[in-house]
Amino acid sequence: MSIELEEMIEAYLEGGLDEEQALAFELSLSDPQTSRAFSEAIMLRDLLTHLPPDQPPWELILKIESSVQDQIKTSKAMNTRDEKTPAFRNTAIRAVLRGTGWSLRGPAMVLCGMPKVDRRIRKAVSIRTIWGSAGRLARTLGQMGQKRKRPWWKRAIERVS
Amino acid sequence: MASERMNDGELVEKCKRGDSRAWKIMVARLTPQVYRLSMRMLGSGRDVEDACQEVFLRMIRSLHAFDVERPLRPWVYRIAYHVCLRKLGKMSEKMSLPTEPGQLALVQEMDRPNPEQSAASKETDKLLLDALDSLSVQDRALVELRYRAGLSENEVAEVADMPVNTVKTRLHRARARLKQKLSKIFQSETA
Numbered sequence: 001m002s003i004e005l006e007e008m009i010e011a012y013l014e015g016g017l018d019e020e021q022a023l024a025f026e027l028s029l030s031d032p033q034t035s036r037a038f039s040e041a042i043m044l045r046d047l048l049t050h051l052p053p054d055q056p057p058w059e060l061i062l063k064i065e066s067s068v069q070d071q072i073k074t075s076k077a078m079n080t081r082d083e084k085t086p087a088f089r090n091t092a093i094r095a096v097l098r099g100t101g102w103s104l105r106g107p108a109m110v111l112c113g114m115p116k117v118d119r120r121i122r123k124a125v126s127i128r129t130i131w132g133s134a135g136r137l138a139r140t141l142g143q144m145g146q147k148r149k150r151p152w153w154k155r156a157i158e159r160v161s
Numbered sequence: 162m163a164s165e166r167m168n169d170g171e172l173v174e175k176c177k178r179g180d181s182r183a184w185k186i187m188v189a190r191l192t193p194q195v196y197r198l199s200m201r202m203l204g205s206g207r208d209v210e211d212a213c214q215e216v217f218l219r220m221i222r223s224l225h226a227f228d229v230e231r232p233l234r235p236w237v238y239r240i241a242y243h244v245c246l247r248k249l250g251k252m253s254e255k256m257s258l259p260t261e262p263g264q265l266a267l268v269q270e271m272d273r274p275n276p277e278q279s280a281a282s283k284e285t286d287k288l289l290l291d292a293l294d295s296l297s298v299q300d301r302a303l304v305e306l307r308y309r310a311g312l313s314e315n316e317v318a319e320v321a322d323m324p325v326n327t328v329k330t331r332l333h334r335a336r337a338r339l340k341q342k343l344s345k346i347f348q349s350e351t352a
Contacts, residue, residue, distance in 0.1 A: 003333045040340055040347055047289050047343070048308040056196035060210050064217050065188050071221050072179055 005034065009041045169233040177224055188217060194234065194310060195241045201305040202245040202298050203252075212248055216241045235312060239320040242302060249298060285346060292342035300335040307332060 011017050012025050029035050167175075172190075175183035192213060199212040219240050227236060293301055299321070306317045314332070318325040340347065 003329065006333055006336065007329065041336075043347060044336060044339060044343070045308065047285065047346075048304065051286055051289060051309070053193065053309075054197050054200045056192050056213070060196070060213060061189060061192050063210070064192060064214050065185055067214055068184050068188055068217050068221065069181055071218055072181055072184060075221065076179055 005037055006041070009038055013041065013045065170229045173224065173227060173229050173233060177227075184221075187220075191217075191234075191237055195237065197309065198238060198241050198302060198305055199245055201293070202242075202302050203248060204294075208248055208252065212241070212244050215244050219244065232316075234310070235316045235320055238306060238310060238312065239322075242306075242320050243322075245302070246298075288343060288346060289339075292339050295342055296335050296338060300331055300338075303328060303331055304335050304339075 008017075008025055012022060017025060029038060167186075172183055172187055176187055195213050195216050196209065199209040199216075203209050203212060216237070220237065223240075227233075293304065296304065303317055303321060306312045306320055307314065312320065314325055314328055317332075318328045321328065323331075
């Protein structure tokens with residue numbers, strides 16, 4: 001059977017032909033070869049569509065359900081962590097600024113080592129660099145685990161009262 | 162239950178929001194179809210189960226990008242088809258699985274129940290299943306998608322990432338082979 005004839009039969013069976021084409025096809029069924037091809041196509045289609053369906057085992061559905069639920073929980077947890085809350089945004093901005101601060105210290109230290117730069121500038125830069133990096137770092141380390149100090153005016157009011 | 166009668170679009174919307182009940186319905190609704198395609202392509206029980214699970218996990222990962230206006234089933238079949246193809250590739254790498262249609266039919270024959278146990282009325286189904294097994298994996302999948310899943314040729318082409326004309330040619334070849342294999346039935350019916 002030619003592919004064209006088969007396509008025509010398929011289209012006819014699925015109602016894809018217009019009235020004129022369908023009529024022409026019906027007339028062509030008087031030809032024994034076309035008629036035979038047509039009945040074979042119907043039979044094959046019938047056999048394929050009426051084949052009993054393979055049902056998945058019930059345990060498989062339960063297994064898939066539980067793995068899907070686990071996956072949903074995991075993705076929900078991930079989404080909550082990455083949520084763009086104002087606090088998260090502020091932390092991110094602070095982190096970027098701090099990173100920029102650190103990156104400026106490198107060139108400053110190089111500048112300190114240059115012999116041609118004026119001694120006073122070098123001194124100022126080096127003090128600024130040490131203050132900016134080690135000083136701040138020391139302060140951060142010193143503050144770790146400590147309770148934040150109350151403002152002086154609060155302490156004064158407490159003493160007076 | 163009203164929620165179980167909701168259409169695919171509504172179901173997808175709920176699943177996108179992470180509704181676990183909607184996912185439960187989705188699994189119950191789509192597992193039979195995914196299972197059938199996987200059975201047709203992979204044949205053995207364990208791999209079919211793994212493939213079905215993988216299909217749903219992939220769905221979770223990419224559902225956010227799915228357009229609700231489009232039909233759901235071809236999209237799911239597309240995922241299932243590619244998961245099965247990848248699995249077949251891995252299987253053939255691992256144990257040099259025969260990919261020739263005849264050899265595959267022999268492998269799958271071992272998983273089948275004994276023909277003597279099957280009822281006489283199921284003889285035709287058995288012949289048809291044998292005929293289907295004689296096709297190449299891809300042709301078998303195309304026949305499954307076209308006739309059993311009821312997709313159009315265009316949808317089948319989309320699922321299998323093939324041009325429509327290739328799908329038409331492959332289906333023509335598959336039908337010719339099936340008719341040849343089922344000639345006994347055809348002759349007795351037309352006689």
